[in-house]
Amino acid sequence: MTARVIDGTAVARRVREEVGRGVAALVAAGGVAPGLATVLIGEDPASEVYVRNKRRLSVEAGMQDLHRHLPADADQATVAALVDELAADPAVSGILLQLPLPRHLDPDALIARIPAAKDVDGLTTANAGLLAQGRPGLRPCTPAGVMALLDEYEVPLSGAEAVVVGRSVLVGKPMAQLLLARNATVTVCHSRTRDLPEVCRRADVLVVAAGIPGLVGDDAVKPGATVIDVGIHRGEDGLRGDVEFDAAAEVAGAITPVPGGVGPMTIAMLLANTLTAARVQQGIGD
Numbered sequence: 001m002t003a004r005v006i007d008g009t010a011v012a013r014r015v016r017e018e019v020g021r022g023v024a025a026l027v028a029a030g031g032v033a034p035g036l037a038t039v040l041i042g043e044d045p046a047s048e049v050y051v052r053n054k055r056r057l058s059v060e061a062g063m064q065d066l067h068r069h070l071p072a073d074a075d076q077a078t079v080a081a082l083v084d085e086l087a088a089d090p091a092v093s094g095i096l097l098q099l100p101l102p103r104h105l106d107p108d109a110l111i112a113r114i115p116a117a118k119d120v121d122g123l124t125t126a127n128a129g130l131l132a133q134g135r136p137g138l139r140p141c142t143p144a145g146v147m148a149l150l151d152e153y154e155v156p157l158s159g160a161e162a163v164v165v166g167r168s169v170l171v172g173k174p175m176a177q178l179l180l181a182r183n184a185t186v187t188v189c190h191s192r193t194r195d196l197p198e199v200c201r202r203a204d205v206l207v208v209a210a211g212i213p214g215l216v217g218d219d220a221v222k223p224g225a226t227v228i229d230v231g232i233h234r235g236e237d238g239l240r241g242d243v244e245f246d247a248a249a250e251v252a253g254a255i256t257p258v259p260g261g262v263g264p265m266t267i268a269m270l271l272a273n274t275l276t277a278a279r280v281q282q283g284i285g286d
């Protein structure tokens with residue numbers, strides 16, 4: 001293997017430690033420990049794992065765990081009432097509505113009830129609009145985590161060719177906006193893109209978030225490129241991403257593994273957003 005392996009586990013640990021110090025400083029300055037309200041509806045096993053990790057790591061960083069769980073058959077009005085209650089509760093700094101929701105619920109209508117100031121997932125139209133306009137706001141955790149990895153490994157972005165595979169509201173679109181804000185030349189690919197490998201081969205920085213295991217192989221990687229694999233798939237033999245890791249690592253200059261790449265960063269940035277939200281709400285600066 002020739003590529004440098006980007007260690008998301010290590011970078012995420014450092015970010016969480018820094019958040020922990022920020023929480024301590026907030027409390028020392030007369031503030032209140034940030035409270036993270038994770039909202040889980042139903043019993044999806046993958047979501048249960050993610051939420052458990054988010055709660056555990058928020059407590060490790062000194063935050064209050066304000067988790068709420070509703071049964072899978074909770075109706076729209078019940079979940080809406082819960083979101084409204086958390087929105088009004090001053091102990092709640094951040095609200096994370098774990099997706100996907102059961103099919104009978106409308107996620108957009110529920111996300112719209114989260115106040116922008118408590119939207120630690122960065123999914124409200126207000127925060128998406130602030131990002132699109134390049135103004136300060138809470139950023140979606142996964143793309144923010146990718147940016148933190150690129151910076152930690154000093155990957156040049158200004159003037160670089162960046163290709164993002166995927167255009168979801170959660171990952172692809174905000175990822176493209178963040179790269180654009182750092183003066184990369186950004187191309188966004190999706191399911192109608194013609195000749196995906198050809199477009200990907202232009203990339204100095206390739207971010208893959210398509211949700212298709214092994215979609216990107218070595219034929220889609222420019223020699224020396226930085227490859228960021230956001231995809232996560234739970235198979236018989238463990239976790240894998242959207243990138244053929246072994247093949248791509250022979251061509252890339254640097255690459256994220258799955259697990260141990262972007263995943264841990266997503267949670268670290270959630271904690272960072274929760275601290276930021278608490279500081280703003282309490283009027284106690286950094």
Ligand SMILES: NC(=O)C1=CN([C@@H]2O[C@H](COP(=O)(O)OP(=O)(O)OC[C@H]3O[C@@H](n4cnc5c(N)ncnc54)[C@H](OP(=O)(O)O)[C@@H]3O)[C@@H](O)[C@H]2O)C=CC1
Pocket residue numbers: 142165166167168169170171172189190191192193196209210211212215230231232233262263264266
């Ligand atoms: N590590 C982490 O922290 C996180 C990981 N994930 C993972 O990242 C992946 C993507 O998540 P998410 O963005 O929510 O997924 P979505 O399913 O919402 O979006 C997938 C995107 O990929 C595009 N796409 C699908 N097939 C192709 C293809 N053959 N060629 C090019 N583009 C394609 C789709 O295009 P179109 O719009 O045309 O349909 C769509 O824009 C998933 O594996 C998810 O589990 C997600 C969040 C956090």
Ligand SMILES: Nc1nc(=O)c2c([nH]1)NC[C@@H]1CN(c3ccc(C(=O)N[C@@H](CCC(=O)O)C(=O)O)cc3)C=[N+]21
Pocket residue numbers: 049050053096097098099100121141142232258259260261262263264266267
């Ligand atoms: N409202 C909302 N916000 C999200 O941010 C959100 C969501 N819903 N729904 C699902 C996706 C997925 N996601 C991950 C978080 C952590 C890891 C993670 O920690 N992964 C570890 C492995 C963990 C394991 O072993 O399962 C790793 O890649 O090393 C992965 C994926 C957040 N998501």
